Amino acid sequence: MIETNVSRHHQTFFQVIQSYYQLTKPRIIPLLLITTAGSMWIAAKGQVDPLLLLVTLTGGTLAAASAQTINCIYDRDIDYDMERTRHRPMPSGKVQPRDALIFAIALATISFTLLAVFANLLAAVLAFSGIVFYILVYTHWLKRHSTQNIVIGGAAGAIPALVGWAAVTGTLSWAAWLIFAIVFLWTPPHFWALALMIRDDYAKVGIPMLPVVKGDTATVRQIWYYTLITVVATVLLVYPLGASGVLYAAIALSLGGLFIHKSWRLLQNPEDRTVARELFLYSISYMMLLCLGMVIDSLPITHHLISAVINRLHFIS
Ligand code: HEM
Numbered sequence: 001m002i003e004t005n006v007s008r009h010h011q012t013f014f015q016v017i018q019s020y021y022q023l024t025k026p027r028i029i030p031l032l033l034i035t036t037a038g039s040m041w042i043a044a045k046g047q048v049d050p051l052l053l054l055v056t057l058t059g060g061t062l063a064a065a066s067a068q069t070i071n072c073i074y075d076r077d078i079d080y081d082m083e084r085t086r087h088r089p090m091p092s093g094k095v096q097p098r099d100a101l102i103f104a105i106a107l108a109t110i111s112f113t114l115l116a117v118f119a120n121l122l123a124a125v126l127a128f129s130g131i132v133f134y135i136l137v138y139t140h141w142l143k144r145h146s147t148q149n150i151v152i153g154g155a156a157g158a159i160p161a162l163v164g165w166a167a168v169t170g171t172l173s174w175a176a177w178l179i180f181a182i183v184f185l186w187t188p189p190h191f192w193a194l195a196l197m198i199r200d201d202y203a204k205v206g207i208p209m210l211p212v213v214k215g216d217t218a219t220v221r222q223i224w225y226y227t228l229i230t231v232v233a234t235v236l237l238v239y240p241l242g243a244s245g246v247l248y249a250a251i252a253l254s255l256g257g258l259f260i261h262k263s264w265r266l267l268q269n270p271e272d273r274t275v276a277r278e279l280f281l282y283s284i285s286y287m288m289l290l291c292l293g294m295v296i297d298s299l300p301i302t303h304h305l306i307s308a309v310i311n312r313l314h315f316i317s
Pocket residue numbers: 027028029031032035084138149150151153154155156157158183187190191194284287
């Protein structure tokens with residue numbers, strides 16, 4: 001195991017703060033929050049209490065940060081051996097595992113308390129179960145042992161959508177589970193496109209990511225199937241569930257069409273890293289814009305505008 005070679009005494013206060021910040025893998029969190037927000041807006045039929053929004057997004061951020069920090073502690077051996085992750089605070093010795101664990105426990109405690117007191121117990125329990133699932137099921141059980149690691153483990157990344165719905169309604173409905181399913185099904189294309197690009201890094205440390213074990217062709221085929229089911233799942237929110245309307249349908253179909261197109265190109269060019277990279281980058285914009293579409297579609301003003309347009313069309317005909 002790599003032990004510290006950077007003394008904490010050599011770091012300025014700002015550098016220490018920065019190291020803890022990096023432990024939380026902050027670049028992923030905004031998208032988790034956008035899925036939470038999409039779910040909240042649909043659940044609240046376009047009228048979200050701003051204070052509840054603030055509390056839920058803050059609680060979600062703290063829970064995700066806690067989960068990522070524990071993942072950084074657990075994975076510090078492989079993170080040291082991989083090019084992409086070598087400079088993270090743990091493998092580079094900037095933060096000690098014990099300090100990181102205290103930090104993660106503090107984050108989880110504040111998250112649970114905040115959500116339980118100012119949202120509701122279901123939202124708090126769901127966010128906490130997201131941490132437990134990500135650490136136990138993904139990081140501990142699956143990541144190093146199964147090619148299905150990110151498929152099953154990916155459920156953790158879909159939990160924020162449930163947290164959002166629960167925060168607004170205090171329960172979970174079919175629509176909540178469908179948004180969960182959309183993020184769940186989107187995760188394999190999102191991650192395997194990246195895994196194709198960094199396959200050798202994972203192979204080096206013996207992580208059985210799909211491209212390492214089954215090869216590029218099998219991986220792109222799986223990506224293709226998951227992309228298709230993801231797009232189908234996005235439409236179910238309109239029909240039969242009726243939780244979103246025509247504007248969302250148009251957005252979901254346009255974004256989905258492009259997702260399918262990019263995934264098809266990868267299916268035709270399994271070894272082309274540029275095409276894989278394009279799909280990975282698009283997967284992020286896709287989820288961001290899809291959730292934004294959920295929000296805009298749910299707003300009362302959108303309903304008014306669409307009704308006005310429909311009335312005008314009736315009038316003309
Ligand atoms: C088990 C499921 C997932 C795995 C294994 C995974 C893995 C990864 C990896 C390895 C990266 C590259 C990060 C880096 O270079 O440090 C990444 C990037 C990213 N992931 Fe995921 N991801 C998963 C699920 C999710 C989910 C559910 C979301 C949000 C809804 C998400 C959002 C993002 C974003 C926004 C980036 C880009 C970060 C940047 O700008 O560098 N991921 N993902």
